[in-house]
Amino acid sequence: xxxxxxxxxxxxxxxxxxxxxxxxxxxxxxxxxxxxxxxxxxxxxxxxxxxxxxxxxxxxxxxxxxxxxxxxxxxxxxxxxxxxxxxxxxxxxxxxxxxxxxxxxxxxxxxxxxxxxxxxxxxxxxxxxxxxxxx
Numbered sequence: 001x002x003x004x005x006x007x008x009x010x011x012x013x014x015x016x017x018x019x020x021x022x023x024x025x026x027x028x029x030x031x032x033x034x035x036x037x038x039x040x041x042x043x044x045x046x047x048x049x050x051x052x053x054x055x056x057x058x059x060x061x062x063x064x065x066x067x068x069x070x071x072x073x074x075x076x077x078x079x080x081x082x083x084x085x086x087x088x089x090x091x092x093x094x095x096x097x098x099x100x101x102x103x104x105x106x107x108x109x110x111x112x113x114x115x116x117x118x119x120x121x122x123x124x125x126x127x128x129x130x131x132x133x134x135x
Contacts, residue, residue: 008047
């Protein structure tokens with residue numbers, strides 16, 4: 001008689017970026033499920049990750065070590081997703097800064113030329129209308 005226990009859980013996903021990172025990371029982990037012995041290749045519907053523990057696992061492994069593994073695994077996944085999000089935000093910031101370095105001087109010069117032209121254009125037009133005819 002085989003005793004089977006399935007432990008399924010969801011992972012904290014505060015925003016859209018975390019949802020995408022969680023989905024990609026879980027897909028990566030589940031493709032390597034055979035290396036984790038108790039990790040299912042496909043989670044139960046509505047969950048992000050599922051573990052399948054059979055009587056073979058409980059006979060061959062220490063039960064408290066299985067529980068420790070699951071707890072450590074979940075905390076490490078949360079840490080990894082948080083680190084990936086920080087890295088992604090950092091890369092986005094660097095890209096934005098580099099883009100603005102390339103674009104800003106041209107936009108600045110364009111705005112400066114427009115402002116100077118409109119400013120001096122109004123000065124010269126006012127002077128030309130108020131100047132005496134003999135000047």
